[in-house]
Amino acid sequence: MDVPRILDAINSPADLKVLTNEELAILASEIRQEIVATTSVTGGHVASSLGAVDIIVALESLLDMPRDRVVFDVGHQSYAHKLLTGRREAFKTLRTYGGISGFTKPTESVYDVHFSGHASDSLSIATGLAKARQLKGTHEKVVAVIGDASLAGGMAFEALNYMGNEQLPLVIILNDNEMSISRNVGALMKHLGNIRANNHYREARESLQEAMEAGGPVTRGFLSLGKNMKESLKQMVIPHSMLFEALGIVCTAPIDGHNIAELRDILSLVLEMDGPALVHVVTRKGEGYEPARRDPEAFHGTGPYDIATGNAIKKAAKHPTYTEVFGAALADEAAHDADVVAITAAMTGGTGLKTFAAEFPERFVDVGIAEEQAVGMAAGLAAGGKKPVAALYSTFMQRAVDQMIIDCALPDANVVFALDRAGLVGDDGPTHHGVFDMVYMRMVPHMRMLAPSDEAELACALHTALALPGPVALRYPRGEAEGAVLPDRPEVLEVGKSRVVRAGDDVALLAFGRMVGQAKKAAELLTADGIECRVVDMRWVKPLDEEAIAEAARTRLVVTLEEGVISGGAGEGVLEVLARQGATVPAVALGIPDQFVGQGPVSQLFADLGLDAEGIATTVRARLK
Ligand SMILES: Cc1ncc(C[n+]2csc(CCOP(=O)(O)OP(=O)(O)O)c2C)c(N)n1
Numbered sequence: 001m002d003v004p005r006i007l008d009a010i011n012s013p014a015d016l017k018v019l020t021n022e023e024l025a026i027l028a029s030e031i032r033q034e035i036v037a038t039t040s041v042t043g044g045h046v047a048s049s050l051g052a053v054d055i056i057v058a059l060e061s062l063l064d065m066p067r068d069r070v071v072f073d074v075g076h077q078s079y080a081h082k083l084l085t086g087r088r089e090a091f092k093t094l095r096t097y098g099g100i101s102g103f104t105k106p107t108e109s110v111y112d113v114h115f116s117g118h119a120s121d122s123l124s125i126a127t128g129l130a131k132a133r134q135l136k137g138t139h140e141k142v143v144a145v146i147g148d149a150s151l152a153g154g155m156a157f158e159a160l161n162y163m164g165n166e167q168l169p170l171v172i173i174l175n176d177n178e179m180s181i182s183r184n185v186g187a188l189m190k191h192l193g194n195i196r197a198n199n200h201y202r203e204a205r206e207s208l209q210e211a212m213e214a215g216g217p218v219t220r221g222f223l224s225l226g227k228n229m230k231e232s233l234k235q236m237v238i239p240h241s242m243l244f245e246a247l248g249i250v251c252t253a254p255i256d257g258h259n260i261a262e263l264r265d266i267l268s269l270v271l272e273m274d275g276p277a278l279v280h281v282v283t284r285k286g287e288g289y290e291p292a293r294r295d296p297e298a299f300h301g302t303g304p305y306d307i308a309t310g311n312a313i314k315k316a317a318k319h320p321t322y323t324e325v326f327g328a329a330l331a332d333e334a335a336h337d338a339d340v341v342a343i344t345a346a347m348t349g350g351t352g353l354k355t356f357a358a359e360f361p362e363r364f365v366d367v368g369i370a371e372e373q374a375v376g377m378a379a380g381l382a383a384g385g386k387k388p389v390a391a392l393y394s395t396f397m398q399r400a401v402d403q404m405i406i407d408c409a410l411p412d413a414n415v416v417f418a419l420d421r422a423g424l425v426g427d428d429g430p431t432h433h434g435v436f437d438m439v440y441m442r443m444v445p446h447m448r449m450l451a452p453s454d455e456a457e458l459a460c461a462l463h464t465a466l467a468l469p470g471p472v473a474l475r476y477p478r479g480e481a482e483g484a485v486l487p488d489r490p491e492v493l494e495v496g497k498s499r500v501v502r503a504g505d506d507v508a509l510l511a512f513g514r515m516v517g518q519a520k521k522a523a524e525l526l527t528a529d530g531i532e533c534r535v536v537d538m539r540w541v542k543p544l545d546e547e548a549i550a551e552a553a554r555t556r557l558v559v560t561l562e563e564g565v566i567s568g569g570a571g572e573g574v575l576e577v578l579a580r581q582g583a584t585v586p587a588v589a590l591g592i593p594d595q596f597v598g599q600g601p602v603s604q605l606f607a608d609l610g611l612d613a614e615g616i617a618t619t620v621r622a623r624l625k
Pocket residue numbers: 048051074076077117118119120146147148149150151175177179180181285345346347369370371396399
C-alpha cells in the first residue's frame with residue numbers, strides 16, 4: 001500500500017477546500033488505507049466505514065465545519081470523519097481503553113454532534129438542530145448521514161414525518177448499500193431496490209418539472225434557489241420515490257456514492273435548498289478492501305485481522321459463547337415445541353439465531369432495526385397463542401421498554417425476552433453496555449427475570465422462561481461462557497429460588513449472573529485471610545429469594561454483586577428485603593455506580609469498578625475492619 005501523503009496535510013475539513021476532485025479521490029483512498037491499517041490492529045466497524053469514505057470526503061469538503069453540523073447515524077461509518085477532523089494520531093487508539101471511541105462523541109471532538117451508537121436517531125437530532133437554528137436565526141447547514149437499514153427504524157420515520165410537515169431545511173444523505181449487518185430486510189428496503197432498478201429517469205424528470213410548475217410543498221425547496229441552480233437541480237432530481245415526496249421531502253435519483261465529483265455536484269446544490277432533501281447515495285460496504293467487499297457481514301464489526309488475507313486474528317476460544325449456547329438451546333426448544341417463534345431486530349448473527357433461522361424459517365422473524373416492533377409483535381404473537389422469544393441486545397431493548405410494560409407485562413403475555421450483551425460489552429463502550437436491564441425489568445409488575453451464571457444455567461433459564469406463564473426475561477453477557485457442562489435436557493428452575501455454590505459463615509456474597517464467578521474467586525482470596533464466604537448464585541433477579549437473603553443476614557456482612565447499575569438494581573432489591581426483614585447486618589451493593597462506563601477490555605473495566613475478585617475482596621476486608 002502507498003504511504004499516505006495528502007492525508008498528512010489535512011488537519012481539519014477546511015484543508016479540503018483547496019483540493020480538486022481528483023485529489024479528493026486520492027485522499028479517499030489514503031483514508032481507506034489508514035482505516036484498514038488501524039482496524040487490522042484494533043478491530044472495528046470496517047465495512048461500513050470503508051463504504052462511507054467518499055460521502056464523508058465530498059460532504060466535508062463543502063461544509064464550513066464545525067459550524068455546519070453532520071449527524072452520523074450509529075456513527076460506525078464515521079472513521080473518515082475522525083481522520084479529517086484532527087484525530088489522525090488518536091485514530092490509532094480507536095476503541096481501545098482510554099482511546100477514541102468507535103462512534104461520534106462530542107466530548108472527543110467539537111466536530112462530533114452527538115453520542116452515536118444506537119441506530120435511527122440521526123434524523124431526530126437533525127430536526128432538533130434545524131429547529132434550534134430557526135429559533136436562533138442562524139444559518140449553519142444541518143446534514144444527517146443514515147444507512148438504508150437505520151432509515152427503517154421507527155425514530156427515523158417519526159423524524160421524516162415531522163421534517164416533511166415543517167419543511168425544515170436539512171439534508172439527509174441516505175447511504176444505501178442494501179445491507180444492514182447482514183442482508184437488509186423489509187418493505188422500505190424493497191422500495192429502495194425498485195428505485196435503484198428504475199430506468200425511467202427521463203420520464204420521471206419530466207413529471208417532476210410538471211410538478212414544480214404546479215407548485216406545492218415538494219417544490220418549495222427548489223423555489224428558494226437561484227435560477228441556474230434550479231435548472232441544474234431539475235436535471236438531477238426526479239420524483240422517483242412517492243414515499244418521500246408525499247411526505248414533502250425532495251429526493252434525488254440514486255447516485256454513485258463512490259464518485260466524489262458527482263457527490264459534490266449534487267450535495268452543493270441540495271445544501272442550498274430551503275426545505276428537507278434526501279440524497280439517495282448508492283455505496284458498497286467494504287469498498288476498497290477486497291476481503292471486506294467479499295464478506296461485509298464479517299467486516300461489519302470485527303476484531304483484529306490479517307490485512308493480506310482478511311483472516312481474523314484471535315485466540316482459540318476454550319468455551320462456546322453465551323450467544324452460541326443460547327442459539328443452540330433455542331433451536332432445541334423449537335424442535336420440541338412448535339409454538340416457539342424467534343424474533344430478532346436486525347441482529348440474527350449477533351443473537352445467535354442463524355441456526356434457528358435456517359431450521360425454522362417460518363418461525364423466524366427479522367423485523368429490521370425496530371426493537372419496538374419486535375416487542376410489540378411478540379405481544380401479538382403471544383395473544384395469538386404462540387411463544388415468542390424476542391432476542392435483543394440488552395442496550396437495544398431500551399428502545400422497547402414501553403412495549404414491554406404496556407403490551408407484554410400488563411396483559412401478562414407469554415413473551416420471553418432473551419437479553420444478550422447484558423453487562424459490560426467492552427470496546428463499543430457506554431452506548432452498548434447492557435447495564436440498565438435489571439432496573440427496567442425489575443420495576444415492572446408481572447415481569448420475572450433470570451440471570452444465569454453459566455451456560456448450563458442459561459439453557460435451564462431459557463427452558464424455564466418458556467415453561468412459565470407470563471413475561472420472563474433472561475440476561476446473559478457477551479463473550480465466552482464458563483465451560484459448564486450442558487444438561488442433556490434442561491430443567492425448569494423453581495421460581496425465586498437461588499442455589500448456594502460455596503458455604504461460609506463470615507460473609508454472604510449474593511451474586512447475579514456471571515458475577516458468581518467473580519464471587520467464587522473473591523471467596524478463595526478471602527479464605528487466605530481467614531474470612532469464610534458463603535457464595536450464592538441468586539439465579540433470579542425477580543422475584544428475589546427472600547429465604548436466601550434471610551439466611552445471608554446471619555453472617556457478619558452481606559455483599560450483593562451485579563453487572564448492572566446499582567441504582568434500582570438487584571442489589572438494592574436485596575437491601576430492601578433485608579430492611580423489610582428487620583435485618584441489622586451491614587450490607588453493601590456492588591455494581592456500576594452512577595456513571596457511564598467507558599470502553600475497553602471487560603476485565604479492565606471490572607477492575608476499575610472494583611468488581612473483579614480483587615476489588616470484591618478489598619471491599620469485604622474494608623467492611624469487616
Ligand atoms: C437501536 C439499534 N439496534 C441495532 C443496532 C445494531 N446495528 C448497528 S449497525 C446496524 C446495521 C446498520 O445498517 P445501515 O444503517 O444500513 O448501515 P450500514 O452498516 O449498512 O452502513 C445494526 C443493526 C444499533 N446500533 N442500534
